[in-house]
Amino acid sequence: MDQAFTDEMKAALLKEQMELTGELGAISHKDVGDHVPGSRDANFPNFGDDNLGENTESPAEVAEYEVNVNVTGRLEQRQVEITDALKRIEQGIYGTCLKCGGPVGEDRLRANSAASACINCAKSHV
Numbered sequence: 001m002d003q004a005f006t007d008e009m010k011a012a013l014l015k016e017q018m019e020l021t022g023e024l025g026a027i028s029h030k031d032v033g034d035h036v037p038g039s040r041d042a043n044f045p046n047f048g049d050d051n052l053g054e055n056t057e058s059p060a061e062v063a064e065y066e067v068n069v070n071v072t073g074r075l076e077q078r079q080v081e082i083t084d085a086l087k088r089i090e091q092g093i094y095g096t097c098l099k100c101g102g103p104v105g106e107d108r109l110r111a112n113s114a115a116s117a118c119i120n121c122a123k124s125h126v
């Protein structure tokens, strides 16, 4: 894999990782419970629109929380993919399909800089 291309992808991955950290910080917090270390819990919103008492969960808050849980899960998953891709850059195997050892392809990596399989393997996996 061409060094300039790898550098470009590395910059894109680091940028996305930073953005993800910001997005995750906005809707979740570090889980201090007995879950997986480093996992995050979605924030429970408080819109302050429930006049039933401050600890009451209004339907709007519960709905928003469910969205936060989903988005947090998706962002965390993406963060893992990006961390793995950055590891592959360090190991010098970035851009190599993890399934067949063939090239992932620059177009595919431009579309998804964290792609770990070539288009054929990604298709046959589904």
Ligand SMILES: [Zn+2]
Pocket: 097, 098, 099, 100, 101, 102, 117, 118, 119, 120, 121, 122
């Ligand atoms: Zn492959």
